[in-house]
Amino acid sequence: MNEDWRTLTDVDKLIHEPSRLMILTILVSVEKADFVYLQRETGLTRGNLSVHLTKLSEAGYIDIQKTFNGKVPQTICQITDTGKQAFLRYREYLKSVVEKISTSG
């Protein structure tokens, strides 16, 4: 019955990267967060956070608004519907993986 290993590779690679899963997980729960907050929360370097956010944005998973908080530039991130769906899909994927690999070992 368990011969269905192949679907393990059926994964959203963008979210499969833990740093980005972390970002999306935060954005799913708060619905809005700025760059500084995300950096503190994730512990990522600014460079990496920047790259990951750009990637998520290009995929349409998040929206990025650039504004100013007084004179200080501010980058505000918000998950999109597409992003939320992708997140939920990935969560289901993970659950199915856990089940699949739990019959062994």
Add this chain to the structure above:
Amino acid sequence: MNEDWRTLTDVDKLIHEPSRLMILTILVSVEKADFVYLQRETGLTRGNLSVHLTKLSEAGYIDIQKTFNGKVPQTICQITDTGKQAFLRYREYLKSVVEKISTSG
């Protein structure tokens, strides 16, 4: 309550690659498999399978014995204790991830 998202990045990257998780999952359940069997089962190309097996072997997660089946070369793979432990650890990791991201969305 603030979850510790940061532990999401605490992952065995070698196993986090779905192709290799697939290979390990098979090897955990059968305890011994040759190259051809693995290729059929995983659907990977021979080239990729070769590279992944080498990588798993270099990490000490599997043992590879090269023999002959009659005149035909045969590569037999077997998971090691280290590999099995890593697999089980990864499984626990995945479970914890599912829990962590399930309180949101």
Add this chain to the structure above:
DNA sequence: ATAAACATGTTTGTGTTGTAAACTTGTTTT
């Protein structure tokens, strides 16, 4: 016998990735 096809892997080439370091632009402090 000799060429063609097959079998089992490995190596090479290529485009992508994740990460830290260096950089940019502007603001605040000294």
Add this chain to the structure above:
DNA sequence: AAAACAAGTTTACAACACAAACATGTTTAT
């Protein structure tokens, strides 16, 4: 004015995943 700080972005680079090409040998057709 200079130095330090803040918020991001860009660059440099080693590692990666993958498929195509290669290598080595065996079997089948002619």
